Amino acid sequence: MYYSSGSTSAQPSAPAASFLRFQRCAWCKSALFGSRCICPSCGGEDLVWERSHGTGRISDYQYMPKKGSAPRLACRVVMDDxxxxxxxxxxxxxxxxxxxxxxxxxRFVDGSVPVFVVCPPAAPRR
Structure with missing residues (x-):
């Protein structure tokens, strides 16, 4: 879920912050995006909120045309977390x-939509 940096509750707040939060199961260590009550992997009920490192890899994308402006690129990202x-x-x-x-x-746009940017390629090691 998206959380404000000042929020300590488990309820979503306005995404005024610049980070993503997710839940991790204390039993099987699965990472879950969104607010859940039970882990879908093991059925554990002990889910802990964590702050994401914010990096990942594109797993899929789709151009979404928008009338009167440039198309948007919607993407699905597999986070490193x-x-x-x-x-x-x-x-x-x-x-x-x-x-x-x-x-x-x-950052966030339109209230709660996360925006990702391409990371520059790492410099080759010599």
Whole structure:
């Protein structure tokens, strides 16, 4: 879920912050995006909120046309923390980045939609 940096409750608040939060099962360590009561993997009820590191890889994307403006690029991201999240790719130019491209969370738009940006490629080691 999306949380304000000042929020300590388990209820979602306005996404004024710049980070993502997710739940992790204390029993099987599965990462879950969204607010859940029971782990879908093991049935455990002890779910703990954690702050995401904010980086992941594109697993799928789709151009979404918008009348009167440039198309948006909706993407599904597999976060390094172990959960999946859907959002938008910001600062995108044609052609779209390849599946597997490293992205990082940047901000929220339209209230609660996460926007990701492509991370620059790592410099080669010498």
């Amino acid at each position: 172990g959960f999946h999240v859907e959002g938008r790719l910001g600062g995108c130019v044609m052609p779209a980045p390849a599946v597997g491209t490293v992205v990082r969370f940047e």
